[in-house]
Amino acid sequence: MASQSPLYIGFDLSTQQLKGLAVNPDLKVEYIAKFDFDADSTGFSIKKGVMTNEAEHEVFAPVALWLQAMDTVLESLRKQGLDFSRVKGISGAGQQHGSVYWSTDAEQLLQHLDAKKSLEEQLSGAFSHPYSPNWQDASTQQECDEFDAVLGSPEQLAQATGSKAHHRFTGPQILRFTRKYPEIYEKTSRISLVSSFIASLFLGHIAPFDISDVCGMNLWNIKQGAYDEKILKLCSGKFDVEGLKTRLGSLYEDGGKHLGSVHQYYRERYGFSADCTVIPATGDNPATILALPLRPSDAMVSLGTSTTFLMSTPSYKPDPATHFFNHPTTAGLYMFMLCYKNGGLAREHVRDAINDNLQDPHPAQPWTHFDEKALSTSPMGQKSPTDLMKLGLFFPRPEIVPNLRAGQWRFTYNPTSGDLTETTSGWTSPADEARAIIESQMLSLRLRSRGLTHSPGDGLPAQPRRVYLVGGGSKNKAIAKIAGEILGGVEGVFKLDIGDNACALGAAYKAVWGIERAEGQTFEDLIGQRWKEEEFVEKIADGYQEGVFELYGKAVEGFEAMEKRVLEQVAAEKRG
Numbered sequence: 284m285a286s287q288s289p290l291y292i293g294f295d296l297s298t299q300q301l302k303g304l305a306v307n308p309d310l311k312v313e314y315i316a317k318f319d320f321d322a323d324s325t326g327f328s329i330k331k332g333v334m335t336n337e338a339e340h341e342v343f344a345p346v347a348l349w350l351q352a353m354d355t356v357l358e359s360l361r362k363q364g365l366d367f368s369r370v371k372g373i374s375g376a377g378q379q380h381g382s383v384y385w386s387t388d389a390e391q392l393l394q395h396l397d398a399k400k401s402l403e404e405q406l407s408g409a410f411s412h413p414y415s416p417n418w419q420d421a422s423t424q425q426e427c428d429e430f431d432a433v434l435g436s437p438e439q440l441a442q443a444t445g446s447k448a449h450h451r452f453t454g455p456q457i458l459r460f461t462r463k464y465p466e467i468y469e470k471t472s473r474i475s476l477v478s479s480f481i482a483s484l485f486l487g488h489i490a491p492f493d494i495s496d497v498c499g500m501n502l503w504n505i506k507q508g509a510y511d512e513k514i515l516k517l518c519s520g521k522f523d524v525e526g527l528k529t530r531l532g533s534l535y536e537d538g539g540k541h542l543g544s545v546h547q548y549y550r551e552r553y554g555f556s557a558d559c560t561v562i563p564a565t566g567d568n569p570a571t572i573l574a575l576p577l578r579p580s581d582a583m584v585s586l587g588t589s590t591t592f593l594m595s596t597p598s599y600k601p602d603p604a605t606h607f608f609n610h611p612t613t614a615g616l617y618m619f620m621l622c623y624k625n626g627g628l629a630r631e632h633v634r635d636a637i638n639d640n641l642q643d644p645h646p647a648q649p650w651t652h653f654d655e656k657a658l659s660t661s662p663m664g665q666k667s668p669t670d671l672m673k674l675g676l677f678f679p680r681p682e683i684v685p686n687l688r689a690g691q692w693r694f695t696y697n698p699t700s701g702d703l704t705e706t707t708s709g710w711t712s713p714a715d716e717a718r719a720i721i722e723s724q725m726l727s728l729r730l731r732s733r734g735l736t737h738s739p740g741d742g743l744p745a746q747p748r749r750v751y752l753v754g755g756g757s758k759n760k761a762i763a764k765i766a767g768e769i770l771g772g773v774e775g776v777f778k779l780d781i782g783d784n785a786c787a788l789g790a791a792y793k794a795v796w797g798i799e800r801a802e803g804q805t806f807e808d809l810i811g812q813r814w815k816e817e818e819f820v821e822k823i824a825d826g827y828q829e830g831v832f833e834l835y836g837k838a839v840e841g842f843e844a845m846e847k848r849v850l851e852q853v854a855a856e857k858r859g
């Protein structure tokens with residue numbers, strides 16, 4: 284009977300919520316539950332899932348919040364009627380780079396979980412530090428400078444680890460931790476990523492890192508398939524390098540590795556069966572590319588709190604401006620990524636300003652006015668082809684690409700003469716900014732991904748075959764339309780049937796593959812065979828449109844010049 288078929292659970296522990304969903308072997312979602320950190324938690328002074336210490340540019344999240352979320356999501360799945368004895372595999376997706384610091388009691392506490400108590404009640408003593416640095420943290424400039432120098436240059440660090448040093452990457456974060464909290468570091472038995480933290484909860488002991496998510500630490504030499512000794516030496520600070528190695532632990536190449544059975548706690552408390560196996564949880568972005576059998580010519584744009592641009596590719600071409608990770612399931616493939624801090628929250632700032640300006644601060648549909656403004660403004664704000672283009676950067680938080688302080692900059696650009704002027708004249712704020720912020724974000728993606736796209740033939744310009752939108756913002760048709768105009772996509776812009784749950788879905792598919800694969804069968808092969816295109820994806824906007832795509836090609840040149848100008852200005856400010 285279909286209702287007795289196995290189930291596979293995928294969790295997504297992201298910035299603003301925990302989601303858990305269960306799929307059957309046909310890849311169909313049967314159950315889904317969500318815990319919104321701000322709306323549903325009790326006892327934490329968080330905003331948008333995090334806490335901040337502005338003075339030191341720190342952003343962090345309480346680990347106990349995630350335990351409360353896990354208790355609640357499991358309970359909610361049970362209340363929906365999920366029969367946990369059907370679950371054969373569990374995997375997860377964690378916000379990338381965040382680190383969890385386990386106490387010396389952690390293994391004991393995890394091993395002896397008491398089914399009568401919640402996780403939150405009994406794991407408070409399992410952490411040497413109650414907080415996990417969040418990917419939005421910008422406190423590690425000094426450590427990043429040291430990481431960028433350790434192999435000679437940022438280029439060489441990128442060549443070895445897939446990325447130059449970034450504030451949020453776990454290596455620089457650990458080095459700062461050894462300096463800010465040396466006594467706590469000494470009392471830390473193990474360090475997990477958010478992904479391996481999820482797996483640890485279900486295994487009842489501390490799980491190894493995942494082969495893809497480990498690439499978000501600036502510690503793993505991707506080509507050598509090992510930690511880089513020189514970098515580990517730097518990262519251990521004044522402590523010994525062997526101690527750091529113990530805290531990090533070893534890992535498996537195989538993303539479908541059977542880590543062990545679900546812990547007794549879950550069998551007693553929820554009715555899981557002993558043959559439910561834990562498969563390594565990965566990062567939220569690597570999990571997102573597992574939500575469909577992605578082809579190397581496709582692009583995914585994840586419109587979550589961060590905006591990320593993802594491609595699966597056989598080529599390893601590291602560059603300080605981008606990221607390469609091991610592919611989460613398939614040896615020989617890599618994940619290419621761009622990541623922006625100013626994604627969803629930056630768009631919300633413009634949305635709120637527009638709503639306030641219309642004296643409708645809380646409309647029933649919060650995005651209606653934003654969408655209407657975005658769609659009624661012409662591309663680049665040009666009413667006629669001879670008008671100047673409007674270009675801007677909208678960064679309420681310090682940005683990663685390019686590495687710039689928080690701020691807003693507005694320009695006009697003459698695509699014929701190349702004249703670029705910093706001015707607000709001609710701008711109607713905030714109305715013009717709805718289209719301008721989407722254009723700004725998409726132009727940056729097009730600028731930085733052009734080396735990886737190819738012509739689809741018929742004399743067409745280089746562009747993706749398809750653009751898939753996922754994450755909270757993928758519900759927005761105005762964003763989808765403008766994304767298609769700028770990024771192209773010969774077949775169009777698509778959304779997954781459950782677009783804002785893509786990373787939980789990718790994690791669940793990873794569990795399906797980990798358990799059901801035949802000897803040597805790849806993820807793409809297994810998921811490809813079960814994938815039902817017409818049921819799982821929906822075309823939401825046109826992609827390549829002749830004329831508009833080329834107009835935005837000119838805008839990309841202006842955008843590149845604008846970023847260069849702003850970077851020079853900000854560098855001059857710093858010099859005083």
Ligand SMILES: Nc1ncnc2c1ncn2[C@@H]1O[C@H](COP(=O)(O)OP(=O)(O)O)[C@@H](O)[C@H]1O
Nearest residue numbers: 297298299300587588627650754755756758759
């Ligand atoms: N209709 C919409 N239009 C545009 N953005 C939206 C819409 N609905 C939700 N969002 C955005 O989605 C973001 C959350 O996305 P989600 O993928 O759930 O987040 P995360 O995984 O980072 O926790 C919010 O910041 C919000 O701005």
Ligand SMILES: O=C(CO)[C@@H](O)[C@H](O)COP(=O)(O)O
Nearest residue numbers: 297298378379418587588589
């Ligand atoms: O830092 C990165 C990727 O490098 C972020 O993408 C985090 O992985 C958090 O993602 P969301 O919470 O926005 O999904």
